[in-house]
Every structure is written in structure tokens, then in C-alpha cells.
Amino acid sequence: MNTLIIELRKEKRTGVIPLLLLVGVLGAAYAFVNFIVRKDTLLNLPLAPMDVLLTQLYGMIMVLNMFGIVVAACMVYNMEFKGTAIKKMYMLPISVPKMYLCKFFILTVLLLTAIVLQNLALLKIGISDLPKGTFEMDTLLKFTAYSFITSMPTLSFMVLVSSRFENMWIPLGIGVAGFLSGMALANSNVSLLLVHPFVVMLKPAVAMSAQPDNEIAIISMAETFLFLGMGLWMAKHLRYE
Amino acid sequence: MDYIITTEQLTKKYKNFISVNKVSMHIQKGSIYGFLGPNGAGKSTTMKMLLGLTSPTGGSFTVDGGRFPDDRISILKKVGSFIESPSFYANLTGRENLDIIRRILGLPENAVDDALELVGLTEFGNRLAKKYSLGMKQRLGLAGALLGRPPILILDEPTNGLDPSGIHEIRNLIKSLPSLYDCTVLISSHMLSEIELMADDIGILNHGRLLFEGSLDELRQNAVQAGFAADNKISSANLEDMFLSMIDKDNAARKQRAQL
Numbered sequence: 001m002n003t004l005i006i007e008l009r010k011e012k013r014t015g016v017i018p019l020l021l022l023v024g025v026l027g028a029a030y031a032f033v034n035f036i037v038r039k040d041t042l043l044n045l046p047l048a049p050m051d052v053l054l055t056q057l058y059g060m061i062m063v064l065n066m067f068g069i070v071v072a073a074c075m076v077y078n079m080e081f082k083g084t085a086i087k088k089m090y091m092l093p094i095s096v097p098k099m100y101l102c103k104f105f106i107l108t109v110l111l112l113t114a115i116v117l118q119n120l121a122l123l124k125i126g127i128s129d130l131p132k133g134t135f136e137m138d139t140l141l142k143f144t145a146y147s148f149i150t151s152m153p154t155l156s157f158m159v160l161v162s163s164r165f166e167n168m169w170i171p172l173g174i175g176v177a178g179f180l181s182g183m184a185l186a187n188s189n190v191s192l193l194l195v196h197p198f199v200v201m202l203k204p205a206v207a208m209s210a211q212p213d214n215e216i217a218i219i220s221m222a223e224t225f226l227f228l229g230m231g232l233w234m235a236k237h238l239r240y241e
Numbered sequence: 242m243d244y245i246i247t248t249e250q251l252t253k254k255y256k257n258f259i260s261v262n263k264v265s266m267h268i269q270k271g272s273i274y275g276f277l278g279p280n281g282a283g284k285s286t287t288m289k290m291l292l293g294l295t296s297p298t299g300g301s302f303t304v305d306g307g308r309f310p311d312d313r314i315s316i317l318k319k320v321g322s323f324i325e326s327p328s329f330y331a332n333l334t335g336r337e338n339l340d341i342i343r344r345i346l347g348l349p350e351n352a353v354d355d356a357l358e359l360v361g362l363t364e365f366g367n368r369l370a371k372k373y374s375l376g377m378k379q380r381l382g383l384a385g386a387l388l389g390r391p392p393i394l395i396l397d398e399p400t401n402g403l404d405p406s407g408i409h410e411i412r413n414l415i416k417s418l419p420s421l422y423d424c425t426v427l428i429s430s431h432m433l434s435e436i437e438l439m440a441d442d443i444g445i446l447n448h449g450r451l452l453f454e455g456s457l458d459e460l461r462q463n464a465v466q467a468g469f470a471a472d473n474k475i476s477s478a479n480l481e482d483m484f485l486s487m488i489d490k491d492n493a494a495r496k497q498r499a500q501l
Contacts, residue, residue: 010341085331092317240294
């Protein structure tokens with residue numbers, strides 16, 4: 001708990017917390033504006049109303065979340081490397097893996113908050129704008145959980161990458177490369193490509209159904225824990241130099 | 242002898258370069274140990290190994306009976322350190338930076354004010370650390386090392402970047418620490434004149450090898466025997482000559498060995 005409080009205090013003036021909250025607000029605003037402007041077009045698509053609500057708006061929301069994750073993960077470790085503060089942490093009686101875990105936890109909670117804000121907007125749209133009787137609360141909840149689970153491998157991967165490079169531009173570049181390659185590969189049905197965390201995150205955005213794909217959800221969880229485990233191992237076993 | 246830090250044949254090798262070569266040091270409890278050597282001699286690397294920042298490739302060491310990595314936390318609880326350049330969170334104020342360290346060490350809130358006062362940074366405590374001058378950053382780094390008055394202090398060239406009055410002030414502070422609260426200080430410098438004013442014992446390092454270890458009096462006696470002092474009177478200049486001659490001799494011997 002003490003490590004978590006310390007990590008939260010370190011975040012002061014870094015902009016990490018406002019950034020991910022802003023991502024949530026922007027995602028929610030995008031959903032509202034898009035549905036107001038394109039309501040008729042969207043509802044005339046040959047899809048069930050719930051599929052329209054959840055899959056047709058998710059693309060842009062997911063891109064916002066992805067960039068939010070990439071930038072926040074870079075910022076959360078940039079503050080450690082700027083001023084070589086991390087060197088001091090290695091010289092203090094604090095568990096470096098615990099520090100890593102707390103950063104991961106803070107970003108996870110912030111991402112979850114952003115996703116909840118975005119889905120609250122979808123809830124409002126669903127209740128007020130979908131044809132009467134077509135809104136399904138459990139489908140929305142399932143999709144919220146699914147979009148969170150599929151976003152986690154990217155978050156876990158980006159925290160790992162950011163913790164290993166002193167120069168913030170390297171993880172940022174890896175994040176952008178991940179986004180672009182993910183966009184190019186997301187429509188492929190080759191299962192092997194699911195090892196790419198950005199492809200996994202993009203899968204719900206390219207799907208035409210709001211029903212979660214269990215295989216992708218399981219792969220997402222496995223990747224999340226794999227990258228987290230790697231990060232914790234590196235934090236424990238690799239020295240500062 | 243009651244040694245608080247000992248190293249046995251401590252070695253750090255990089256690919257084609259030996260930074261620290263079989264160094265065996267013995268630091269007495271309650272003393273100020275001056276670690277002397279030219280730039281690149283391996284002083285900082287030795288200190289980094291003592292703090293677990295880098296792992297040795299050979300030999301071993303103990304800090305108050307503990308060994309890395311098994312006793313990392315218990316060792317670091319007893320050691321205040323300052324290595325190479327000050328480390329700080331640029332987004333936080335000086336006071337907030339020290340508060341982070343205070344929380345990690347589990348110290349009372351007044352420990353921050355105490356450390357700020359010790360290094361003369363009280364009036365700048367609420368300024369962002371990134372806006373500090375080099376000397377102020379140096380003082381902040383020192384405050385971080387002194388926080389909670391730890392029993393062991395490892396300080397790597399702590400007066401770098403300070404103005405002459407700052408150097409004098411910090412030197413006096415370091416000199417007073419063992420009597421102030423019974424701590425042991427390992428301090429490095431490339432200037433014998435500086436170490437001479439503070440240290441009880443000295444270790445001279447060149448190209449990773451420990452050329453001399455002993456008390457300041459022993460070094461003075463060596464200087465007399467080596468003919469660096471006229472009328473058996475040792476001045477700072479004589480000792481400096483002795484130190485430089487030791488380094489030159491070792492460098493010449495190294496060159497000779499390399500040519501063979």
C-alpha cells in the first residue's frame with residue numbers, strides 16, 4: 001500500500017492521470033457526437049442495433065484508448081529516467097518489482113475508468129436512441145469487459161517496453177509501430193498474429209458482432225500476464241546498469 | 242578491527258575492459274574513508290557494486306555483514322548514498338522529492354526539514370527540482386543521502402558543481418558527521434587535497450587496482466620514505482606529489498606490461 005501511495009505521489013504534475021481521464025471523456029464525447037450526426041445511417045446498417053452501437057463506434061474509441069495507453073506508459077517511466085530518479089530508487093530499500101506492479105496497477109485502473117466513462121456514454125445512447133426494446137444491458141456489460149480485457153495486452157506490453165528504455169522516444173516509436181502494424185494485420189484470420197498485442201486490441205473494432213470472442217479473450221489474458229511476468233522478472237533480476 | 246564494509250578481490254569486467262581489478266578494501270566503523278583516484282579509476286563502479294546498482298564479475302563484499310542480492314533491503318536501509326550525479330524527480334519540488342525518500346525509509350515528517358536544513362536548502366524546498374541550479378541539485382542529492390541520518394554514507398564526489406564556499410560548507414558537514422551521529426562515510430574524490438581534509442583512512446585506486454590502503458599517517462610516512470618531503474615535514478603539496486607519482490609509476494608499469 002505504501003508503494004502505491006508513493007507511486008501516486010510521483011505522478012504529480014506528470015499529466016498521466018488527466019491524460020487517461022481525458023481519453024475517457026473524449027471517447028464518450030465522440031460516441032455522443034457520432035451517434036447524433038450519423039444516427040439514421042448507423043441504424044439502417046444490416047446489423048442488430050446493439051451490434052451497431054457497440055462495434056460501429058468502438059473503432060475510434062479504441063484508437064483513442066490505444067494512444068492513451070502508449071503515451072501514459074511512456075510518461076510513467078519517463079519521469080523515472082528524467083533526472084535519473086530511478087537510480088535513486090535502486091539505491092533505496094524499496095522493491096523495484098513492487099514499484100513496477102504499482103505503475104501497472106495505476107495505469108490499469110485509469111484505463112478501466114476511461115473505458116467505463118466511454119461505456120456510460122454508450123449506455124445513455126443505447127437507452128435513449130436505439131429502437132425501443134432493442135437495448136441489452138448484459139451485452140453492453142459483456143462488451144465493456146471484453147474491450148477492457150483485449151486492451152490489457154497492449155498496456156502490459158507498453159509498460160514493459162517503457163521500463164526498459166531510458167529514451168522515451170523508443171517506446172513511443174514502438175507504440176506507433178505497433179499501432180500501424182496492428183491496423184495492417186487486424187483483419188487477418190491467421191491465429192499466429194494474435195501474439196501481436198496491438199492486433200488483439202484491434203480485434204473487437206474490426207468485428208461485426210458485439211459478442212465477445214472467447215478465444216481472443218483467453219489469449220488477451222495470457223499475453224497480459226506474460227508481459228507482466230516478464231516485466232516483474234526484469235525489474236527483480238536486471239540491475240540498474 | 243571492526244570493519245563495516247569489506248571487499249575481497251572485488252572485480253568488475255566489461256567486454257574488453259577491467260574497471261575494478263581485485264580490490265580488497267577495509268572500511269572501519271565510524272571512520273571517514275577517502276577513496277581517491279583519477280577520473281576513470283573505478284571509484285564510482287566500486288561504489289555502484291556496494292549499492293547493488295551493478296553486479297561484480299568476481300570477488301565479494303559485505304556491508305555491515307550483509308551481502309547482495311539476498312540482503313538488499315536490509316543493507317539499503319542502513320546506507321545513504323549519492324552516486325555520480327544527483328538523482329531526482331524533475332516534476333516534483335525538492336521537498337516532495339525528499340518526502341518520497343522519507344516515505345520509503347519510513348521516517349517521521351520532520352526528517353525532511355532536518356535534511357533540508359543540513360544542506361542549506363530550506364528556503365528553496367518548495368521550488369521544482371528541475372529549476373534548481375547545479376549546486377542546488379547537488380545539495381538535494383546530499384539531502385537525500387543524509388535523510389534519516391543513516392549509519393553508512395556512500396558519497397561519490399559530492400562537492401562536484403559546488404562553489405568554493407559550498408565546498409567548504411559540505412566538507413565541514415561531512416567531517417562532522419561521524420561525531421554528530423556515529424556514522425561511517427565512504428567518500429570518493431580525484432583530489433587528494435580535498436580527501437586529506439576529511440578522511441581518516443585512504444584507498445588509492447588507479448585503473449581499477451588499489452595501489453594503497455591505510456591511514457593518512459601511513460601515507461605521510463610513505464611519502465617521507467619515498468623522499469617526497471624535505472626535513473621530514475609533510476605538506477599537502479608533498480602528499481599530492483606522492484599521489485601523482487604513485488599514479489605515474491602505475492601507468493608506466495601498465496604501459497610496459499602492455500608492450501610485452
